Amino acid sequence: MTSTHAQGKNIEPLEIDDIMSPGVIDAQISPRGTLEMLSQWEVERLRNIEDSKLYELFRRCALAVLNCDDSTDDASEVYARYADFSIEISQRARGIKLILKNAPACAFVDGVIMNGVRDHLFAVLRDIVFMSGDPYALADRGLTPQTDALGHPTTAASDSRPAANLVFNMLRNARLLRPRAMPKLVVCWGGHSISRDEYLYCKSVGYQLGLRGLDICTGCGPGAMKGPMKGATIGHAKQRNRDGRYIGISEPSIIAAESPNPIVNQLVIMPDIEKRLEAFVRVGHGIIVFPGGVGTLEEILFILGTLMDPANKDLVIPLIFTSGASSKGYFQGIDAFLVQTLGEQVRQYYTIIEDEPKAVAIAMREGMSQVTANRRKGRDAYYYNWTLHIPAEMKRHFKVSHESMSALSLSQQLPASELAINLRRAFSGIVAGNVKDFGVQMIRNHGPFKLQGDAEILAAMDVLLQGFVADGRMKLGGKAYNPCYEIGL
């Protein structure tokens, strides 16, 4: 396995709103709404020098949000380019202000910050402050303070209840949950590095969803995370739907590689990838998957591993895999991989629709009726899927390292549900090695991760991954891709 040049498809070109404004800007930013209100203690906690890890976390997320027009997915490059960037919190009569120094100019229009970006900045602040008061939120990030917000000694808990609690609490605190609303939130997954044609297809599906009153939730980066939102914006405008929701769910270690698009009108930063994935499936009412790379595979394995759990047998979650004419066959490949590894029965959980945006939207709208009936029958809330049972191991944070990666058991002896969990971890590790700052550094220092397991599984993975490399799905920018993994065939 050697380095390969991305080939084939032309990568999605910059659109009118992607023109990069070079340079940096200093500015003072007030929140627009009335949401972001901090107590003196919360401000102090963030400012606290000893707690510098927490501040750095905030600074990096803020930078990612400001760097909204960037076309790189290399977090360390972003951090390096804006090494001088600083952000400070100041208390004023009408509320707090953020004092920015050397912020990326692309977030500003004629020197004034875009309202979309401003909202994202305060969303980041809100979520970091919230995490900082919850010992479970930061434990796995090595950021646990000695005492929590209330001064208790913080001892990491081992059961999953508080963690689930945390997902709910963070989403509620972010006002993402809306009790009265009927099911209509569609989670769209797919690659950040896709071709122009694939991008237009995502947009087209988003447009059809928007015409039908459906809202969009994505990981809020470029590519398949942006297209559906743009399409839905036009669909909503034609339907005079002023309350269209474009929800972005990110996490600190990915946000710099996938800067939220300013169209996103509700942004949440979850503490880690597992809680981010849980958030998607708790608030979404249906899921559409577009072509993507390893991150997309991680998402697919998360939802399939969960749906295969017997506890979820009565649950309805519409799951559609769809691609445009230009990527015909992509999901045949995915389908083959899933059947090879998880068995034939996995097919009952998803539908593949090729090159039919309208059919996808109609199927999803009908899925929503079924979800509504299912939730009512199960006395479950529309706004949060309490009933869904996510296996504890699926939720547990997987700490990526060379050791943990090579220790993963990828054996056909395992029950399908356990194998799904380990496969997800494997792909999660490759995402980290590709684009997350800490992962990229691990690879730079210690070489590629080594994956081991049954030959058949490894072969299936190899086929899949080589395809991703060939299609340029691993990284943005069209540069040669240097794999961060070795498959021990």
Add this chain to the structure above:
Amino acid sequence: MTSTHAQGKNIEPLEIDDIMSPGVIDAQISPRGTLEMLSQWEVERLRNIEDSKLYELFRRCALAVLNCDDSTDDASEVYARYADFSIEISQRARGIKLILKNAPACAFVDGVIMNGVRDHLFAVLRDIVFMSGDPYALADRGLTPQTDALGHPTTAASDSRPAANLVFNMLRNARLLRPRAMPKLVVCWGGHSISRDEYLYCKSVGYQLGLRGLDICTGCGPGAMKGPMKGATIGHAKQRNRDGRYIGISEPSIIAAESPNPIVNQLVIMPDIEKRLEAFVRVGHGIIVFPGGVGTLEEILFILGTLMDPANKDLVIPLIFTSGASSKGYFQGIDAFLVQTLGEQVRQYYTIIEDEPKAVAIAMREGMSQVTANRRKGRDAYYYNWTLHIPAEMKRHFKVSHESMSALSLSQQLPASELAINLRRAFSGIVAGNVKDFGVQMIRNHGPFKLQGDAEILAAMDVLLQGFVADGRMKLGGKAYNPCYEIGL
């Protein structure tokens, strides 16, 4: 000191909206807004049988809120009358529901709950749930669960920081704080048991405040707590002010004696009287005191003891004592008492205006400009008076008992600020003995509290208290008043 018949003034008669509907009703209630969203764990915590004290707290507050048209201030009578009342929380697809059994019929119009009362019910739920997740909130109520919301062992903290944090957190959670708004919230204090003429005077002042765009915050019971809100409602209507705020701040042990009027459009239940008093002075921008009884004195001493603290010397808080023609001289008596006990310098903190509703409103409006300038200069928030220093002892919860009452040092040897703290406690104890359920039972079982101290102070208190008794300010209903205290002259 013997029992005395209330005389003189005619007690405020029932108004059109006070007609009591007898009987009870069963009903299922959904929240109107989108605020009240509970996690499964929060619902469980309230339902938990072992935590029955918490549930009972919730049930009693809910009952108080439903009993909105009542004319009694006797909590135990209310609890006894509706002994069968029950309330249950149920999770549904669109959010939670409250299942009521044997609820007071006066909260309903043709079998449908009044929206004002419905909002209050869910405000109670919101606040009790919030307290239940905070060890500091319930510690003093003997309700501390073994572990907190996150499963930590709960050890009562002794410093005041988390408690202040709690006041802020509860108000923020109740969405009472509005960062963008200019200072315009007037706290109105005064008696719940006042004459018709005094009531009309309060209403008239409220009307003039309302015409000038000022909002009202009171303890949300009858009398001086209701009058200003009703007047302001008409003033706001004439000014087409649809966003008028009528904020009620209560606490579990007083709410049954002072059921919130349904006009109150934001209700908060603070854990105890000290946090309730702190909440008033943190969110209010100015204070008007109308004639009242011991509770009113407690309030006056709380704010004066605080303002006299040297740390607050640069702070601006407009404080006006005002009464109508029919109560002329009332504040002369209060003034005399304050000077006798706290010294001449206390006078610099308040202004007395007699029988001039318009003058009161104009003075308050001008005070608001000064508050605005003062906050801006001090970089303090408009929405929360961070800078105000409340002495730690003033904030500390005073546990009323025969022992604690007779142990109070009421000596002129004490610095004025310390004496103010103890005097407040003394009056707080008398309030409890008059109308709070646990206090009334203490008196029934063990006789009146005994107060001791310097003769001069005790004499001043005696004059004041006898005046209150004579004016019928101690209790509603015009029945003979049986003092719950003895002054050890």
Add this chain to the structure above:
Amino acid sequence: MTSTHAQGKNIEPLEIDDIMSPGVIDAQISPRGTLEMLSQWEVERLRNIEDSKLYELFRRCALAVLNCDDSTDDASEVYARYADFSIEISQRARGIKLILKNAPACAFVDGVIMNGVRDHLFAVLRDIVFMSGDPYALADRGLTPQTDALGHPTTAASDSRPAANLVFNMLRNARLLRPRAMPKLVVCWGGHSISRDEYLYCKSVGYQLGLRGLDICTGCGPGAMKGPMKGATIGHAKQRNRDGRYIGISEPSIIAAESPNPIVNQLVIMPDIEKRLEAFVRVGHGIIVFPGGVGTLEEILFILGTLMDPANKDLVIPLIFTSGASSKGYFQGIDAFLVQTLGEQVRQYYTIIEDEPKAVAIAMREGMSQVTANRRKGRDAYYYNWTLHIPAEMKRHFKVSHESMSALSLSQQLPASELAINLRRAFSGIVAGNVKDFGVQMIRNHGPFKLQGDAEILAAMDVLLQGFVADGRMKLGGKAYNPCYEIGL
């Protein structure tokens, strides 16, 4: 028949919001909303010196609206007191402004106009401008310009179609009609000069209506026109109903005697009394009549004469006569008069409910369901009662004069429906003689009107009118009443 002193009942005293501020004020007033936009030609038309009658009409209505706290019902007194008052229209970048000189100070709070009054001023402007463009609107007022808004020669039309068109057009132009809303508008009629107890009863009924989500429409003066609105304001506040409607429908010759209360949040000035009465019955969904004087009788005869028309036999209009304990028997007297003059069958059109605010409100709410069903069945709009047939003679403007009054045929030979029309005219004339400026001057110059007809009818009228005089229902102020009519018994 001689002059009599008003006796008996104590006249409704001034309330907190009726405190008169003496003096006058100069001010420039901008509209608050976006409604009031005039073309240059419309402004010119009003400014036009030759068209001074139109300007004077505007000036007088504006003065009436500004004189919002007045306790007189004597229009000429009001005009005399503010003889210096002037109002001018000025075009500005952001819209028009009104320049006031010597305006009554009572409309202002600390020098700033009350928003309620401001809205009324611009409502007056809107309606006068609209009338000025419609030849039918002003024809009967002797104000017909030579050419209409479009430059056509204006020839008074004789058929009633354009007039009805005019009622609809004016109400639509005033945005009073709301297509989506369900039937819930209750017209309240009754005296402007009533006792305190009667006032409180009106308020109490209004409160019960407000609690049930019903809106109020009145003639927008004092007494029975104000009470229901105040009560409903409190009822709506308790139900968190921020969209409560308090509609006032007036006309130029009565407005000075019955200044709109600033609570009125939609004001319309119809061209004359007949169109005002038509407006009430077209937009209202039910009618409640409280005790009153001759104006109230005029209203009763208008609706009964209309309902008795065979064309309306399938129509549902709930009509309730109600009075409080203090006026027990009042409606027995009215009932007797109606049966004597219009016959027994008139009773089927109304219900009398005594001293039961809640029962009145419940009956009205049930009436609304019937109206809803009836309109749907008849394919009639909820927002405008197209189907109601108002007899042409009932709609035709009755020009009050000594000649027209004595020419009225009040004979039992006439069919009941025709007699109702003439009786209404007779009472209409007495209203004019009592409080309308032109009528008061007629009486001053030529003595009382003389009414002639069948002895039995005249006797019945005499009994009724003497009762009104005795009860102080003819005029405000408690002064001796000098009858403006003679009954030719």
Add this chain to the structure above:
Amino acid sequence: MTSTHAQGKNIEPLEIDDIMSPGVIDAQISPRGTLEMLSQWEVERLRNIEDSKLYELFRRCALAVLNCDDSTDDASEVYARYADFSIEISQRARGIKLILKNAPACAFVDGVIMNGVRDHLFAVLRDIVFMSGDPYALADRGLTPQTDALGHPTTAASDSRPAANLVFNMLRNARLLRPRAMPKLVVCWGGHSISRDEYLYCKSVGYQLGLRGLDICTGCGPGAMKGPMKGATIGHAKQRNRDGRYIGISEPSIIAAESPNPIVNQLVIMPDIEKRLEAFVRVGHGIIVFPGGVGTLEEILFILGTLMDPANKDLVIPLIFTSGASSKGYFQGIDAFLVQTLGEQVRQYYTIIEDEPKAVAIAMREGMSQVTANRRKGRDAYYYNWTLHIPAEMKRHFKVSHESMSALSLSQQLPASELAINLRRAFSGIVAGNVKDFGVQMIRNHGPFKLQGDAEILAAMDVLLQGFVADGRMKLGGKAYNPCYEIGL
């Protein structure tokens, strides 16, 4: 001069929202808002069989609006394709309904009409009804009823005052005028038949305008009328601007050729092209012209002929001509033509900016500040440019015919301002011959229009027109263009 094939540029391809749904649909449509309320007489007037011209006008405009996804600009083709289409008005309890038969399916999503189209339908109804009540509105369309809405005999007036009145009255009736708003409405003119690159350039300019809070007003068809709105929609979304305005101003004879895009959120149908052009310059605060064909020239001549009038010398109206890289030189050609015909001084009224979307937007934003100052200084309204003097001949409706076209004096002897008027008429006639139903039929029956005049002027026109033909700017669809005119060189 012979027929020529459109060449060169690739015509703007269909976008995701242009996918045509074939077939027809029957449906009943209610209005969404509360605006559209008709009196019985207004409904009757439209239904009236004798007034069939008026109904046909309504039917055709409604059809044009429903045909929202069409890619033809051939009105007669549209009318022929949907010959069976009918529309009826029905009165219901909650308001009126439109009953559609055989309506174009493209206006519907899964059988339900798009809200954007629904709003347009009721806007058409509102405007046709309004015109039908105004004799001036329909006079020139040969639609004048014998009597107007009020029954007056209708005699066409000759002065321009009522016509201007009509423009204002129609815009006010359509609620297009917003008194409080600051100047920010940018009129965008340009071709309906443009290349993909030109379209993207328009969109890019619209995006930059949207980011700066500016609103868009166009003729509401495809091409340069759609691009800026789509771009602004994304710009507004990123700025969280939910009140972005996308105003479309059309007229009955062009609407079928330029169906409004459903993004348009305020649509007005003016009676004819002259009033449409007047509406643009009265409500717009600045104008941007993109490349286009004869219609664009007509627009340019209208504004320049007006600005050159000495009465407007103190007026500020920012006027920018701009084109993208792919159309470089286009405005050099226009500039040359303008200088040749109207003289060098015409250049002072416009600025040419090439290929700089951001610069265009910044210049326009700065222009807005100047407009604001200019209006304030001139005491002119922001919402309607009263001060602008449009020469009477420019406003007068030009009735296109072979006679009127060949009678046009195109002589350099004429003052520039008169020549501008006649040139505008010449281009207006060519637009009619190209795409308006009546014009196309004239040409079909009688051959091309013949234009005569000074050789130099005609030569300049010839160069320009041949360029338009070569660039495919005359007609959509890429078919051979058959000129509707002959230039008598």
